[in-house]
Amino acid sequence: MVEIMDQKKFNYYIQGEKNKWEVIIGLEVHAQVLSKSKLFSSSSTKFGADPNTQVSLVDSAFPGMLPVINQYCVEQSIKTGLGLKAKINLHSVFDRKNYFYADLPQGYQISQYKNPIVGEGKIILDMPYGSKTVGIERLHLEQDAGKSIHDLDPENTYVDLNRSGVALMEIVSKPDLRSPDEVSAYVKKLRSIMRYLNTCDGNMQEGSLRADVNVSVRKVGSKEFGTRCEIKNVNSIKFMQMAIQYEAKRQIDLLEDNKTIDQETRLFDTKKNETRSMRSKEDAHDYRYFPDPDLLPLKIEKKLVDTIKKNLPELPDEKKERFIKEHNLSLYEATILVSEKEISHYYEEVVKNCDKKLAANWITGDLFAVLNKKNLSISKSPISATNLSSMIKMISTGKISGKIAKEVFEKMQSNNVDPHEIVEKEGLLQQSDPKALEKIVQEVISKNLDKVSEYKSGKIKLFGFFVGQVMKVSGGKANPQLVNNILKEKLK
Amino acid sequence: MIDLTKISLCDLVKGIKKKDFTSEEVTKSFIDNEKKSKKLNSFITTNFDEAIIKSQTFDKKKNYSGLLAGVPLAVKDLFCTKNIKTTAGSKILNNFFPTYESTVTANLWSEGAFLLGKLNCDEFAMGSSNETSFFGNVINPYGDKLVPGGSSGGSAAALASNLTPATIGTDTGGSIRQPASFTGTVGLKPTYGRCSRWGIVAFASSLDQAGPMTQNVEDCALLLQAISSYDPKDSTSVNVKVDNYSENLTDNIKGLKIGIPKEYRVENMPDEIDILWKKGVEYLKDAGAIIKDITLPHTMYALPAYYIVAPAEASSNLARYDGVKYGHRAKGKNLIEMYENTRSEGFGDEVKRRILIGTYVLSSGYYDAYYIKAQKVRQLIKKDFDESFNEIDAVLTPSTPSSAFKVGDKKDDPISMYLNDVFTVPVNLAGLPAISVPAGLDKKNLPLGLQLIGKPFQEQTILNLSLAIQKRAGFKKSIKEWWK
Incomplete structure (x- = not known):
């Protein structure tokens, strides 16, 4: 089988032995709400604490304990909903999802089933073949379970309830995704929006963001969906992509072999890079959802939604528009600069005092190269936004040349030195005094009279040679624009 | 010397305050009585x-500011009490010691x-005869x-036999x-949301x-006042001011309109229940109430709806009782087998x-055929009451379709057992307050109660109506202390 991929045009189809197939993907992302305390209790949500040190009587489901909704988590999910351009449901209901497991102390998870807090919305992806809108089906609030630890003891399982009761937003996409790359773009965009909003830290290593991936395939041209399989709890974008690739091929093999797909829940084995059946539809839990009688329906005031909306920060899509329109950036530059909240903050800090286009160039070019090389995020950049801004301003005001700037940039990386200091200390200030430059030009001409006559007889390509010589004599500091002008005059 | 265990709650509080007797004397009297009453199996x-230490401390400090100053109280073993075993009448919680105190008992x-002490009850409050308790059945004095x-059989028995001055069920x-x-005691179920459910072992949350369960209506008013509160820890608790039920208690009920629902005249109901009901009507008329026939047309669906919603x-x-965290294991x-064995051993038949x-x-x-339908019925029952309450202030019905039955009589016949709740269940479905007040005896000389159902948060109205009945019915406890 061959995957066909074309950069300019969407073309992720899988060629089987007999047919060409399209892959249909939908995601259920579980995003941990950024909140100090849990969804229904006041226990801390801090990551990495000792086992069972952040557990209240409510989290461990002691007799007679009752849940009380954390209003902050409600506001966080409204905020996220608004960021997804989604409908906020002023009336929503918490339901109990009943099943037994050792790390689920209540014997049920409090979730939202028929009436979620957030309804339909959308996310726009920037793909190489243009922008693509992915529908959001819903967002609902629910409790996380605890953690069962099976490998501490050969006989027993240990349970850590620190996560038990932590607030999650389950964000369900429509089956609109068509390739592993789109899935990657979707998760990154969703994560970015939530980071802009400060509603989820998106930290996949700590489990703050994980997804159930629904995959089905159909013959290219077919309008009907095939039977889907759900791959549970995948916790990195790379694994999601690998799981989809494996699962799509598995399904195609079966279908081309005239076999059927069983609707089932599967697990992705990251070591073997394969999905495995977890339970079939027949074995699926009957969760016996019903409205939680301990909680009243969640009523939200329209006023609250309006207030949150009014105070919403500028989100990546709007920021991108603004950068293109007002900063005159290219779509490519703008897309990169808004992709992460921290990058956009850095850029906006830099352009407070210097040319925007130049700033975009330096950040997406030289700075990113350095960060990539050193494997650093922008928040750990060795060059501060202020210093980069100063340096760029020195270029546009003619204090240093672009070429010298590269040298200064190199030196700024150690100890985040102020570029003014470097320029001064190393005497790198650009020479823009026309008299001094005229002297150098005169010197170069006198030394190369043969080249001058060649130039004058039509070998105009030699102009570059003269420029180079002048720069060399000036130690690279001569203002190239001025040198050009003077040379043109002298060589007339 | 007077028998301190036979004094009403109100009089005990007054007597302690007036230093007619000490809290310690009161406490020891109840303890002595309980020790002679083990046959009832109410604790x-x-x-x-x-309790003795607490009473001695009280007598030293003499702080009379509380409504229940210096009074020892036993409560149903469904309330979590800090560091004191709380079983809910079940084997599965036989070794459970809460580290917290329920809001209602904390209020006391x-x-x-x-x-x-902690009083016997049906396992997880599931039963109408106190025969489902893991700790054995309770005997009616x-x-x-x-x-x-x-x-709340242990509570009722302990109260009627003077083993606690009043109690909470x-x-x-x-x-x-x-x-x-x-x-033959007074029992009041408040409006849903009047008292906090925090720290009460849950049966059916909605x-x-x-x-309160008390010897008379005055005590009931006092105890209701003590336990009622808004509790932010219970999301279904309602923030409505608690009335001074005791101070406002009066048998002047002139002009109040009382509804008599025809649907409560059930098939095979003994004549004496009907006679009692008619007597109740007369008592209230005599006190100046206006009697109106009303209809609560969906009453007959209440019991089946209840036996869907509650289970x-x-x-x-009850899923949390899995042997993992606390209680019997x-x-x-493997995990599944541990679950199965724990719950098979830990729960009794009725709970199962x-x-x-x-x-x-x-x-x-x-789900749609049962649960959703039952919820719809529930709405209709509530609507029945809501509509009636446009014209009346309270509803008068019998409390039960019969007097106390024999141990074992209905144990193996759940339907006939469930039918015992036919008059009481609609009230819970509608979330209303209701009280049972003793109003007479049947041919076997067993007590019978009348039920008054009020509008939401109008506990005062049904207390006042009950007081009017109490004064006219002249119900006298006729317990021969045969077990001593």
Whole structure:
């Protein structure tokens, strides 16, 4: 089988032995709400604490304990909903999802089933073949379970309830995704929006963001969906992509072999890079959802939604528009600069005092190269936004040349030195005094009279040679624009 | 010397304040009485040593500010009490010691009362005869073969036999009012949301409500006042001001309109119940009330709806008793087997029956036919009451379709057992306040109660009506202390 991929045009189809197939993907992302305390209790949500040190009587489901909704988590999910351009449901209901497991102390998870807090919305992806809108089906609030630890003891399982009761937003996409790359773009965009909003830290290593991936395939041209399989709890974008690739091929093999797909829940084995059946539809839990009688329906005031909306920060899509329109950036530059909240903050800090286009160039070019090389995020950049801004301003005001700037940039990386200091200390200030430059030009001409006559007889390509010589004599500091002008005059 | 255990709660509080007797004397009298009354099996856990210390401390400090200053009280073993075993009448919680105190009992203690012991009840409050308790059935002081009713059977028996001056029960479908009726005592189920459910072992969350059980209506007003509160820890608790029920208590009920619902005249109801009901009408007329015939057309669907909603919620509420965190744990080769063994050993038959029913009615494919339909019925029942309350102030009905029945009589016939709740269940479904007040005796000389159902948060109205009945019925406890 061959995957066909074309950069300019969407073309992720899988060629089987007999047919060409399209892959249909939908995601259920579980995003941990950024909140100090849990969804229904006041226990801390801090990551990495000792086992069972952040557990209240409510989290461990002691007799007679009752849940009380954390209003902050409600506001966080409204905020996220608004960021997804989604409908906020002023009336929503918490339901109990009943099943037994050792790390689920209540014997049920409090979730939202028929009436979620957030309804339909959308996310726009920037793909190489243009922008693509992915529908959001819903967002609902629910409790996380605890953690069962099976490998501490050969006989027993240990349970850590620190996560038990932590607030999650389950964000369900429509089956609109068509390739592993789109899935990657979707998760990154969703994560970015939530980071802009400060509603989820998106930290996949700590489990703050994980997804159930629904995959089905159909013959290219077919309008009907095939039977889907759900791959549970995948916790990195790379694994999601690998799981989809494996699962799509598995399904195609079966279908081309005239076999059927069983609707089932599967697990992705990251070591073997394969999905495995977890339970079939027949074995699926009957969760016996019903409205939680301990909680009243969640009523939200329209006023609250309006207030949150009014105070919403500028989100990546709007920021991108603004950068293109007002900063005159290219779509490519703008897309990169808004992709992460921290990058956009850095850029906006830099352009407070210097040319925007130049700033975009330096950040997406030289700075990113350095960060990539050193494997650093922008928040750990060795060059501060202020210093980069100063340096760029020195270029546009003619204090240093672009070429010298590269040298200064190199030196700024150690100890985040102020570029003014470097320029001064190393005497790198650009020479823009026309008299001094005229002297150098005169010197170069006198030394190369043969080249001058060649130039004058039509070998105009030699102009570059003269420029180079002048720069060399000036130690690279001569203002190239001025040198050009003077040379043109002298060589007339 | 007077028998301090035979004095009403109000008089005990007054007597202690007036220094007619000490808190210690009162406490020791009840303890002595309990020690002579083990046959009734009304206590699961006694807290006597601590109670004596508390009474002595009280007598030294003499802080009379609380409504219940210096009074020892035993409560139903469904309330979590800090560091004191709380079983809910079940083997599965046989070794459970909460580290916290329920809001309702905390309210009692902050009014100056202290804990005398934990009273027997049906397992997880599921039962109408106190025969489902893991700690054995409770005997009605009215006869050695009689049940005290349930699920607050231990509370009713202890109260009627003077082992506690008053007590607190819980009522999900009649669990306060029916045993009160069976033992000639007063029992009130407050409006849903009046008392906090925090720290009460849950049976059916949308129906459960704690309430006072007392010797007379005056005591009931006092105790209701003490336990009522808004509690932010219970999301279903309602922030409505607590009235001064005691101070406002009056039998002047002139002009109040009382509805008599024809649907409560059920088939095969003994004549004496009907006679009692008519007497109740006369008492209220005599006190100046206006009697109106009303119709509550969906009453007949209340019991089946209740026996869907309550088990559904229970099946989920009881899922936490899995042997993992606390309570009884049986051995098993793996997790599933441990669950199965723990719950098989830990729960009794009635609890298992209700978990099965509840699990069934919530399963996919049955949910709409049972649970959703029952919820619709519930709305209709509430609407029946709402509409009636446009014209009347309260509803008068019998509390139960019979007096106390014999131990074992209905144990193996759940339907006939469930029918006992036919008059009490609609009230829980509608979330209304209701009280059972003793109003007479049947041919067997067993007590019978009348039920008054009020508008939401109008507990005062039904207390006042009950006082009018109490004064006219002249009900006298006729217990021969045969067990001593």
